[in-house]
Amino acid sequence: MSRVPFCTCVDHQCSAHPVNHEEGCTPCVAKNLAEGCIPVCFYRKIDPDMDRKQDYSFKGFARFVEDHLGR
Numbered sequence: 851m852s853r854v855p856f857c858t859c860v861d862h863q864c865s866a867h868p869v870n871h872e873e874g875c876t877p878c879v880a881k882n883l884a885e886g887c888i889p890v891c892f893y894r895k896i897d898p899d900m901d902r903k904q905d906y907s908f909k910g911f912a913r914f915v916e917d918h919l920g921r
Contacts, residue, residue: 858894860902882906 854868854875862869866877875889882889887906894900896918904910 857891858898859890861890 857868857875859867859878861867864870864878866881868874868878871877878889885906886908888908888911890904890906892911893904893906893914896915900914904914
């Protein structure tokens with residue numbers, strides 16, 4: 851198991867989560883890129899208490915940023 855100090859993802863059931871292997875963030879980033887998504891750590895950097903029901907697409911992340919930082 852690998853620990854990535856800045857990983858804020860709470861989905862430890864995900865096989866790509868760093869606690870489930872020794873490859874750090876690589877599997878998570880690869881999985882998200884393949885799905886056209888942004889990893890949750892980017893969202894949690896902006897809002898640590900975010901609702902987990904998000905649109906994780908690139909456009910969804912752009913809206914999330916606008917909603918939280920574009921005020």
